[in-house]
Amino acid sequence: xxxxxxxxxxxxxxxxLHVGGAHSALANWLFARHTGGTFLLRIEDTDAERNxxxxxxxxxxxxxxxxxxxxxxxxHQSDRFxxxxxxADRLLEAGTAYAxxxxxxxxxARHGERGGPPGYDGHCRDRGLxxxxxxxxxxxxxxxxxxGWTDLIRGEVRFEHANxxxxxxLRSSGAPTFLLANAVDDADMAITHVIRGEDHVNGTPxxxxxxxxxxxxxxxxxxxxxxxxxxxxxLSKRRDDVSVADYRARGYLAEAMVNYLALLGWGxxxxxxxxxxxxxxxxxxxxxxxxxxxxFDPQKLAHVNGEYIRALEPAAFVERAAPFVPPGxxxxxxxxxxxxxxxxxxxxxxxEVPELIDFLWRDEPDIDEAAWEKAARxxxxxxxxxxxxxxxxxxxxxxxxxxxxxxxxxxxxxxxxLVNAEGRPQLAKAQAPLRVAVTGRAVGPPLFESLAxxxxxxxxxxxxxxxxxxx
RNA sequence: GCCCCCAUCGUCCAGCGGCCCAGGACGCCGGCCUUUCAAGCCGGUAACGCGGGUUCGAAUCCCGUUGGGGGUGCCA
Numbered sequence: 001x002x003x004x005x006x007x008x009x010x011x012x013x014x015x016x017l018h019v020g021g022a023h024s025a026l027a028n029w030l031f032a033r034h035t036g037g038t039f040l041l042r043i044e045d046t047d048a049e050r051n052x053x054x055x056x057x058x059x060x061x062x063x064x065x066x067x068x069x070x071x072x073x074x075x076h077q078s079d080r081f082x083x084x085x086x087x088a089d090r091l092l093e094a095g096t097a098y099a100x101x102x103x104x105x106x107x108x109a110r111h112g113e114r115g116g117p118p119g120y121d122g123h124c125r126d127r128g129l130x131x132x133x134x135x136x137x138x139x140x141x142x143x144x145x146x147x148g149w150t151d152l153i154r155g156e157v158r159f160e161h162a163n164x165x166x167x168x169x170l171r172s173s174g175a176p177t178f179l180l181a182n183a184v185d186d187a188d189m190a191i192t193h194v195i196r197g198e199d200h201v202n203g204t205p206x207x208x209x210x211x212x213x214x215x216x217x218x219x220x221x222x223x224x225x226x227x228x229x230x231x232x233x234x235l236s237k238r239r240d241d242v243s244v245a246d247y248r249a250r251g252y253l254a255e256a257m258v259n260y261l262a263l264l265g266w267g268x269x270x271x272x273x274x275x276x277x278x279x280x281x282x283x284x285x286x287x288x289x290x291x292x293x294x295x296f297d298p299q300k301l302a303h304v305n306g307e308y309i310r311a312l313e314p315a316a317f318v319e320r321a322a323p324f325v326p327p328g329x330x331x332x333x334x335x336x337x338x339x340x341x342x343x344x345x346x347x348x349x350x351x352e353v354p355e356l357i358d359f360l361w362r363d364e365p366d367i368d369e370a371a372w373e374k375a376a377r378x379x380x381x382x383x384x385x386x387x388x389x390x391x392x393x394x395x396x397x398x399x400x401x402x403x404x405x406x407x408x409x410x411x412x413x414x415x416x417x418l419v420n421a422e423g424r425p426q427l428a429k430a431q432a433p434l435r436v437a438v439t440g441r442a443v444g445p446p447l448f449e450s451l452a453x454x455x456x457x458x459x460x461x462x463x464x465x466x467x468x469x470x471x
Numbered sequence: 472g473c474c475c476c477c478a479u480c481g482u483c484c485a486g487c488g489g490c491c492c493a494g495g496a497c498g499c500c501g502g503c504c505u506u507u508c509a510a511g512c513c514g515g516u517a518a519c520g521c522g523g524g525u526u527c528g529a530a531u532c533c534c535g536u537u538g539g540g541g542g543u544g545c546c547a
Contacts, residue, residue, distance in 0.1 A: 012547045047546060104545060117473050118543060136545050154476065163474050171545040178547045202475060202542040223476085230482095232539065260483095263496090267484035271495050290484075292477050293540060300483065300497045310510075346509045356508095406506080427506040435507065443508040 005037030007193040012044045013055040017062040018242035020227045029068045030284040041070040045078045062244040084176035096213040099131040100124035119165035137170035147205040152222035159205040187216035195222045225265040227296045251350030256308040264294040306348035314340040335360035338453035342445040365440035380416030381433040385467040387412025402448035437466030
């Protein structure tokens, strides 16, 4: 019986959680849940300069929101500097690391002079410098040979040592770099599978060299495809719309986001894309992941989100949409409940909900003038309004429901001459001026249900106001 | 520049030597349904980058090429 897999998501709190990070976290989570393994979280906060502690909470909150729960407590690298220094000492004693007093500027200047490949030139390799404050520690990469691994997604990958420069393990400040801390922690945490983005492929031989020098064995690697934008560039927080928190705020459901993310770089064997997470856990396999970069397509995300929204029970929809209508507004909540199903079936994000029903809680409809002009110019607009006003006035509050309203509007349509060849009322034409008059918009939930929810008094007042605007 | 990775419709995924003159999904276009808009249903559009091999047979294997991406920090 092989040891149970252990994997981890290791975000750096230099920014909020973005969809690329979520994609990589999801791959780890799916792998762990599928294999019955353990999914750990490690906060890589070794860079005091760029570290923003408050962002750690955003990352944790978003992972929780997505449902990507981790096992045990998150590990913070800032608490473990002793561990890294001990490892560095061992490498120093073994001669696989050496002190270096070159400044980054010097390294770059020498590169400028000599040309050729950038990176460190091994200047301090054999100077026998004693480690001290202000001196960095570098790894002595073997002159010959190569380091490689069998990537679970990419197959064989190899790097010639000749192409690897002596990289920094400890900064001159004494703080560990990502390369050292990452490798040491994975060994310490007994990580068996390193699942991360393709942008880490180039750092992997260095990781392997450190682990080899430390004699700590090696985990398996799976480098996930990067998520790219329309220009096929790696998603960037600066220019792309990638904040997970923003997607939540814009009315995307966590389960839809997770389902969509799972579809990037991977697809279920049976082709059923939108499905319960449990089934995805069941089907997911790293060996099936596509190594090519994948475009993060907001349109398809929206489609998947719409499917999830429509699958919600009415009551559940109301609960989840409630935060998107004016809070504390009793009429808003009532409006949501009154037209729950009609609205649910028409939105792709919860943020689209208020514009469909705001006419119910506003004192006056917010009239879209372009829509009004068009409807007012339509044939029989004034007659339909008048007929509706007269007919609806006589319905009475107790019989104010969609069916009765429809009957009145059909009658008004006939009287206004809006009939087809068979003499049937043309409701599409008749409802246009009524809809704009009452809701302010040209499109929205079904009209009769909308008027039923609005009630006779407000409906009639709005129809009369609209009629008054006509010549 | 150098190193590494990648390569099927516009996009995401399927295809792992014959079932493929390539299938599904999003998008787009058209139709049906219909009180608007959606949803739903039906139909259409559209791809194996190129060149060599290997093989009876290649989208599938190999080589090359072209194109794209990533890395190249005392960031992670």
